[in-house]
Every structure is written in structure tokens, then in C-alpha cells.
């Protein structure tokens with residue numbers, strides 16, 4: 207009798223595992239986004255773990271638990287088609303990129319050699335841009351942290367995306383957020399990461415730092431007064447990485463803080479908002495005090 211009971215129990219377990227697998231295999235992968243499908247946005251997304259995910263046929267890196275980041279360039283337009291595939295089942299969703307209005311910002315009083323640089327200056331700017339671009343390509347083997355916070359206290363004096371007119375010359379759009387505070391104000395890592403570049407003297411950006419966070423997300427820090435971490439070093443969220451300064455092309459002390467995904471510059475403030483949605487409650491409480499003071 208006892209033997210019969212054990213065999214029936216095993217049979218029931220086997221049957222439920224089989225049914226479970228069959229029903230699981232029949233389900234299409236889940237695909238979910240936190241954020242808006244608009245220009246300059248860095249969104250968080252979720253897909254059934256173990257799925258393959260592409261956007262317009264380009265592969266997206268996913269954390270083992272299914273979370274991923276996805277960025278839209280400031281001037282991107284058109285349709286984004288996401289395809290998530292698992293065990294032969296595919297979920298497809300398409301979105302139209304919503305346009306955004308961008309500010310125009312005049313910046314005067316910049317050293318003229320940084321606005322219309324000499325031949326030597328141009329060469330140096332190109333070389334330094336290549337060094338930065340190369341550092342951005344480095345692969346970071348870690349799961350993207352889901353909870354980012356502001357890297358410094360201060361006043362937001364420049365927003366992402368504005369068209370800049372520098373000493374009356376139209377320049378590139380502003381690809382980051384500016385946080386102004388006095389020289390020497392500490393800058394902290396907004397999330398865990400690995401230092402991709404720590405460069406002491408760039409013509410335009412002065413002391414320059416890049417941190418890779420995984421899933422193709424990189425944060426950048428320029429015009430620093432001091433860099434206190436080294437290339438290849440692992441940094442922890444909240445750890446001091448340097449101090450606010452005005453090295454390179456700057457009219458006053460501030461941190462120029464950028465967030466990129468692959469080769470796309472995205473809006474750090476929109477990313478912070480999307481990121482905060484995933485912060486565990488305890489981390490939210492810890493950072494909210496700082497952010498209230500900062501803004």
C-alpha cells in the first residue's frame with residue numbers, strides 16, 4: 207500500500223513537471239518597459255529571463271533576471287520594433303519615437319581657443335575624442351545596477367539636449383546635465399561600476415572620468431578638479447570618485463554628468479527617474495534626502 211502511494215506521488219510530480227513545462231513553452235515572452243519611447247530617453251525594460259531580445263534587429267544585452275536598459279538618441283526618429291524570442295515563441299512590439307522640444311542655451315565668456323580652436327587644438331580635440339570613444343567601447347562584465355542616484359549636490363544649471371550657442375557660434379547640443387557647486391564639492395559614484403577612463407587633461411573636458419555599469423550603460427564626469435579613482439578600478443555606489451571643478455572649457459565650477467547607452471547620449475534626469483522606480487525602498491530613503499538637498 208505504502209509502495210503504491212509513493213509510486214502515485216512520483217507519477218503526480220512527474221505529470222505536473224511535464225504540464226508545467228508544456229504550458230511554459232506555450233507562453234510568449236513577456237516584454238515590459240519603464241519610461242517613455244521618446245527622444246533622449248534611457249528606459250529600463252524587462253523580458254522573460256533567458257529570452258533573446260533585439261530592437262530593429264540589433265541585439266540588446268539582458269541581465270540574468272531579465273532586466274535591461276534601452277536608450278534612444280536625442281535626434282532619433284522613426285519606429286522601434288522589439289522582438290523577444292524564447293523557445294521558438296516570439297513577442298513583437300513596435301513604438302513610434304516621440305519627439306521632444308529642446309531649449310536653446312547661450313554660453314558666453316568661453317576662452318575663444320576652445321570655441322574656434324587652432325589647427326593644433328583641433329587635432330588634440332580629435333585625438334582626445336578618439337580616446338574617449340575607445341574607452342566607451344570597453345565591455346563591462348557586470349549586471350547593470352537598477353538604482354542610480356545623483357552624483358553630486360548642487361544646482362542644475364544646464365539640461366540635456368539644449369542647442370548651444372557659444373560666444374555667438376552655434377555648437378553641438380548639450381549631451382549631459384550640469385550640476386553647479388563650489389570647487390571641491392565631492393562627486394560620488396551614482397551606482398556600482400568599473401572605471402573605464404581617468405584622464406587628467408583634455409582640452410575641452412579637462413579632468414575626465416568614465417564609468418561602465420554593464421548592459422552598455424556608461425556614465426561620464428567632466429571638468430573635475432580632482433579624480434580619486436584609477437582606470438580598471440571597481441567603484442561602489444556612494445563612493446567618492448573625485449571633486450567638482452572647472453578644468454577644460456567651463457565658465458564656472460560644475461559637474462557635467464552624462465549617461466550613455468551604446469553610442470547614444472541620453473538624458474540623465476529621465477534615466478534617474480526611470481531608475482528610481484526600481485530602487486529597493488531602503489535605498490530610496492537613503493538617497494532621497496541627498497536629492498532633496500541637491501535640487
Ligand SMILES: [Zn+2]
Nearest residue numbers: 364383384462
Ligand atoms: Zn555641461
